[in-house]
Amino acid sequence: MFVLVEMTDTVRIPPWQFERKLNESIAEELNKKLANKVVYNVGLCICLYDITKLEDSYIFPGDGASHTKVHFRYVVFHPFLDEILIGQIKSCSQDGVHVSIGFFDDIVIPPESLQQPAKFDEAEQVWVWEYETEEGAHDLYMDIGEEIRFRVVDETFVDTSPTGPSSAEASTSSATEEVQKKEAPYTLVGSISEPGLGLLSWWTNS
C-alpha cells in the first residue's frame, strides 16, 4: 500500500528559524509542503521517512533566507496494480460504489466490476448483489459503512496545476469550467468481481 519515494528539493529556511537545528527545520518545511498532498504520477504523500543528504546552504542576494538542496525519502500511498485493499463503503450512486480508506476517499468500483448480477436499488440508493443458490435468490445489500475488500485495477492521475492566463479566452463559459474543475488529482478504480471480494460479511465462515 505504501512506497518509499526518493526525492530532492531546495528548502528555504527564513532567518528567524536559524537558531533551530537545520534538520528539524528542513523536516518541518518538507512535511508542510508535501504531507496530505498528491504528487503527479507518484501518489498521496504521507510523511517524511528520512533525510539522506544535505548539500551546502546558500544565501542569495536580496533574500536573507538560506536555501538548501535536500535529498530525502518520503512515505507515499501508492497501491500497486492488483493489490487487495480493505475499505469502507462511503456512498452508492449510478456510477458505482464509492469506497473510502479514511485518509483517501477517491476510490470507485464501477457497476460492471461488481459481483454479477447486481442491480441498483433506487429506493434505498444502494447497490445489491443478487446472489443465486438452489433455494432462490438472496439480495445482498451493499450498505454504507460496511467494510469491503476490493482489488485495485486502475489508477488515474490528473494534473490539477493552474493552467494560466491563456484559458481566459473562454471567459463566458468560465462558470461551467469551474464546476468541471473539481476533479480529484488521484483516483483509484476497484473491482470486486472475484470470489472472496466484496463485503467482508459475505465471506466469513462463522
Place this chain on the structure above:
Amino acid sequence: MEVKDANAALLSNFEVFQLLTDLKQQRKESGKNKQSSGQQNLNTIMYETLKYISKTPCRYQSPETVRDFLIAMKGHKLTKAEKLQLLNHRPVTAVEIQLMVEESEERLTEEQIESLLQTVTSILPGDPEEQQRDSEMATEDKGDQA
C-alpha cells in the same frame, strides 16, 4: 522539486505504523510551540492513516514477527508483492490466499495452501480476543470428545 525514484522500496503497514507512532511521540514531546497553521495537513494525514492502520492486523506485529514470517516464507516461492499482502492482511481462509497469490491453482497444491495458512496464522499474531475464543472452543471440543 524532483522525483529521483518513485518506487525505491515497498513498505509494510507495520513499518508505516511504527514510523507514525514514533513521529507522534516526538511531536508530543517537543511541545506545542510550533506554528500549527502549516502543520495541519501533517496532523490530519497522520491521524487518519494511524486510524486506518490500527484496524489492520499489523498492530499486533513486531519486528521479530515480521522477520520470522519472511524467513518462513522463503520456502514457498512467492513474489515480494504477494508476501507483502500476506503480511498486511493475515489471511485465514484459502479464498483469501487465492486472491493474493497470482495463479494459485497452478502454483500451489491444496496441501501447500493449507501449510501456508498454518504458517501465516501461527507466526503472525492475530486479534488476541479472537484467538482466546478459538482456543476456548477448541478445548470445549476436546472436552466433549473425552
